Amino acid sequence: MADSVVYLYAVTDAAPAEERTDEPVLAGVDGVPVRRVVSGDLAAVVSSVDPTRFSEEALRRSLEDLQWLERTARAHDAVVAGVARSGPVAPVRLATVYLDDENVHALLDERAAEFTAALDRIRGRTEWGVKGFAVRSEGDTSPQVTEDSKPGTAYLMRRRAERDRAARGLQDAAEAAEAVHQEMSALAVASRRYQPQDPRLSGRHEEMVLNVAYLVNEAGAEALRRLVGQQGGQNLRLELTGPWAPYSFATLEEQA
């Protein structure tokens, strides 16, 4: 077995080396410095990784290991973010591994047109994430209970009123989120919706009603920040994340 295999982080412009002398050396997975495999106008950002830990079987196991997953995801993102500081970047999905530089070179050759189109699409643009949470409305807690209601009946009525109010609040929040999404989409070059995150993963009590990535130019980013700052109404709380490298938009499939 070879001493190492090649972990691919991203594809970017092959800027001349003299333009990149100021760049810090980025550390990738397992702290190994990244390097570039260049072909024509494109450069693949890669690092060498241990073949026993990046075999198909080992990867399958490791991806179930939350600590490994977090470490690797953060290392991957740190490299992608570092590359994004100096040019357009097409991030590659987590754990894409090649046997050697030759095969990475061949990939760049074979799909040069698609990568170039993807880089052109995201050039000068950034990705921002907007998440919307339903806010539980306070007040209006007094259920319609008459003096002579039995305690059990009063309890049930109170429960029902709470449930109805929660459902109404969620519905209002979802509608407000849709309106916000329409407005933001108009500012963006492209948008991509993600599944609302499970509260166990988001660590939030509020229900997530919106999880979207927007691809924007500089003016669009400014407008997006302003919109999020204004919030979406009393039932909805918005959160902005970013700038991200264009993970959600530097896809090759959309070329088809």
Added chain:
Amino acid sequence: MSVVPDRDVALVDLLDRLLTGGVVITGDITISLADVDLVHVSLRALISSVETLIEQ
């Protein structure tokens, strides 16, 4: 070697992008997409079990 510090990024936001976004190309060492989707599912299970452990 200069190390780029961790940005203040929630893991779950990162995984949204790294497991379902990014350029999908078939490397030499392949994990099929179906497996990655399964990872997302089992990750949810994993986290809930971690939380359960903490709560106990």
